Amino acid sequence: MSDSPSIDRESFVPYYHQLKTILGERIRRGLLRPDDPLPSESELCRAYGVSRATVRRALAELASEGLLYSVQGKGTFVAKPKLEQSLFRFYSLGRDLKSRGLALESRTLSQRAVPLVEEAAARLRQPVHAPAAEIVRVRLLDGAPLALERSYVVGEAAQALLRADLSQASIYDIVEEAMGVRVIKAEEYLEPVVIDAFEAELLECSEGLPAFRIERLAFVEEDRPIELRISVIRGDRFRFFAELR
Amino acid sequence: MSDSPSIDRESFVPYYHQLKTILGERIRRGLLRPDDPLPSESELCRAYGVSRATVRRALAELASEGLLYSVQGKGTFVAKPKLEQSLFRFYSLGRDLKSRGLALESRTLSQRAVPLVEEAAARLRQPVHAPAAEIVRVRLLDGAPLALERSYVVGEAAQALLRADLSQASIYDIVEEAMGVRVIKAEEYLEPVVIDAFEAELLECSEGLPAFRIERLAFVEEDRPIELRISVIRGDRFRFFAELR
DNA sequence: GAGTGGTCTAGACCACACC
DNA sequence: GTGTGGTCTAGACCACTCA
Numbered sequence: 378m379s380d381s382p383s384i385d386r387e388s389f390v391p392y393y394h395q396l397k398t399i400l401g402e403r404i405r406r407g408l409l410r411p412d413d414p415l416p417s418e419s420e421l422c423r424a425y426g427v428s429r430a431t432v433r434r435a436l437a438e439l440a441s442e443g444l445l446y447s448v449q450g451k452g453t454f455v456a457k458p459k460l461e462q463s464l465f466r467f468y469s470l471g472r473d474l475k476s477r478g479l480a481l482e483s484r485t486l487s488q489r490a491v492p493l494v495e496e497a498a499a500r501l502r503q504p505v506h507a508p509a510a511e512i513v514r515v516r517l518l519d520g521a522p523l524a525l526e527r528s529y530v531v532g533e534a535a536q537a538l539l540r541a542d543l544s545q546a547s548i549y550d551i552v553e554e555a556m557g558v559r560v561i562k563a564e565e566y567l568e569p570v571v572i573d574a575f576e577a578e579l580l581e582c583s584e585g586l587p588a589f590r591i592e593r594l595a596f597v598e599e600d601r602p603i604e605l606r607i608s609v610i611r612g613d614r615f616r617f618f619a620e621l622r
Numbered sequence: 623m624s625d626s627p628s629i630d631r632e633s634f635v636p637y638y639h640q641l642k643t644i645l646g647e648r649i650r651r652g653l654l655r656p657d658d659p660l661p662s663e664s665e666l667c668r669a670y671g672v673s674r675a676t677v678r679r680a681l682a683e684l685a686s687e688g689l690l691y692s693v694q695g696k697g698t699f700v701a702k703p704k705l706e707q708s709l710f711r712f713y714s715l716g717r718d719l720k721s722r723g724l725a726l727e728s729r730t731l732s733q734r735a736v737p738l739v740e741e742a743a744a745r746l747r748q749p750v751h752a753p754a755a756e757i758v759r760v761r762l763l764d765g766a767p768l769a770l771e772r773s774y775v776v777g778e779a780a781q782a783l784l785r786a787d788l789s790q791a792s793i794y795d796i797v798e799e800a801m802g803v804r805v806i807k808a809e810e811y812l813e814p815v816v817i818d819a820f821e822a823e824l825l826e827c828s829e830g831l832p833a834f835r836i837e838r839l840a841f842v843e844e845d846r847p848i849e850l851r852i853s854v855i856r857g858d859r860f861r862f863f864a865e866l867r
Numbered sequence: 868g869a870g871t872g873g874t875c876t877a878g879a880c881c882a883c884a885c886c
Numbered sequence: 887g888t889g890t891g892g893t894c895t896a897g898a899c900c901a902c903t904c905a
Contacts, residue, residue: 391873391874391875392874392875393874393875405806405807406806406843407803407804407806407843410804417889417890417891418890418891419889419890427875427876428875428876428877428878429876429877429878430675430874430875430876430877431874431875431876433891433892434874434875436891441686447890447891447892448883448884448890448891449882449883449884449890449891449892450882450883450884450885450889450890450891451883451884451885451890451891452884452889452890452891453890453891458805458806458807559652559703560703561650561652561703561867562865562866562867563865563866563867564863564864564865564866565863565864565865565866566861566862566863567861567862567863567864568832568857568861568862569814569815569832569833569834569857570814570832570857571816571830571832585816587813587814587815587816587832588814589814612813612814612815616811616812616813617811617812617813618809618810618811618812619809619810619812620807620808620809620810621807621808621809621810622806622807622808636892636893636894637893637894638893638894662870662871662872663871663872664870664871672894672895673894673895673896673897674895674896674897675893675894675895675896676893676894676895678872678873679893679894681872692871692872692873693871693872693902693903694871694872694873694901694902694903695870695871695872695901695902695903695904696870696871696872696902696903696904697870697871697872697903698871698872
């Protein structure tokens with residue numbers, strides 16, 4: 378009845394994956410429209426000559442990608458595309474940077490004890506001027522500055538951090554080792570900014586260049602904030618990408 | 623041997639889900655640390671008295687959540703938390719805006735036929751100066767300007783768009799109705815910019831204000847681009863948020 | 868060769884939707 | 887009742903890793 382491709386028994390590609398591709402293509406090409414029902418699982422078993430477990434695996438993966446949804450007792454249906462749900466989006470790092478075998482390095486500019494300024498203290502739930510370890514690093518991509526990172530760590534971990542070799546371990550590794558607790562969560566805010574004179578010098582770019590600013594709060598157990606990190610990323614070397622369906 | 627909870631056979635919670643919770647808790651609590659091996663699948667079958675398919679479903683879901691990874695022939699291991707894998711992130715619209723019952727309105731400033739400038743033509747795979755429908759709108763949040771949207775639509779849909787009532791239907795609705803094809807995909811790039819004089823006037827803010835620029839290409843079947851949309855969003859009223867584990 | 872995860876099958880029972 | 891998706895089992899064969 379249908380002219381759609383069938384499962385290639387000789388292929389090294391798993392059946393469930395072939396089926397997933399077949400159904401996914403039909404949806405993506407628009408042959409199946411939102412809220413259209415798919416054939417039932419048993420029909421798919423017959424049509425493609427595979428077991429129900431195989432059909433279910435293909436359907437489950439498509440559902441987890443947001444292409445399908447199932448309703449018990451009724452059937453499996455094509456999901457609406459995410460195109461217009463513009464209030465909730467996914468961004469990932471620019472493909473451009475990612476696909477080139479990026480060489481991301483790091484240069485430490487500062488590693489010292491400082492008192493927290495008011496705003497940082499508030500975020501970290503510390504008294505004003507509480508002691509913290511300040512780590513300032515420039516991140517380099519392919520040898521050229523990409524981002525400036527300022528990190529403020531409070532508590533016992535701060536002492537350890539001041540003595541640590543940052544070229545070897547990550548900040549979180551040191552925090553964990555020093556305190557025996559693990560960083561389990563982080564919150565980030567992303568804003569647009571322009572680069573100021575201080576940043577311009579360290580990033581070897583001109584003042585006023587548009588940039589991303591990412592403010593990150595890292596937490597250990599019991600929602601205790603332990604690190605405030607502010608990253609400034611050059612807008613001319615970096616952009617986010619999203620593909621929506 | 624182990625003091626961990628076992629599967630409750632009377633519970634209405636599926637076995638695979640109970641197992642997933644048990645293992646997930648152990649990981650999240652830090653009893654299992656990154657790169658620690660989990661018991662093998664057959665060991666888990668014995669330990670919890672369930673079939674391998676059930677074990678595998680629990681493991682697969684934990685893996686898809688990023689808590690585990692498997693290596694064929696070796697075993698299944700605890701994944702590193704995503705905190706440090708800063709090359710792939712998820713962002714959503716700022717909570718702040720979202721949680722307040724936002725009133726998002728739209729004011730149309732322009733709706734006319736224009737020839738495409740070179741760059742837009744290239745993106746839309748059209749000849750230079752090809753005709754397009756230009757739609758310019760200001761998006762208002764709580765009555766104040768938030769974003770400026772410039773949209774260029776090519777092909778048959780352009781004609782329909784020039785006559786359409788944009789206060790009612792979305793651009794995509796009109797495209798679909800006019801052409802009988804559906805917009806099935808979009809690509810977006812997110813960059814930081816500063817607001818220029820033209821934008822400043824329309825957005826009622828000062829020139830030089832940092833802003834997000836989102837360039838979106840929408841596609842109909844066969845990867846044919848149909849719309850180029852450039853949004854400029856005020857950085858003082860808008861930020862992205864991400865929560866990482 | 869022994870152990871691991873990756874794939875696949877055939878069959879079972881259930882809860883739910885719809886008639 | 888019939889058909890749907892949701893869960894679960896027992897068993898099979900494979901490719902891979904490691905000693």
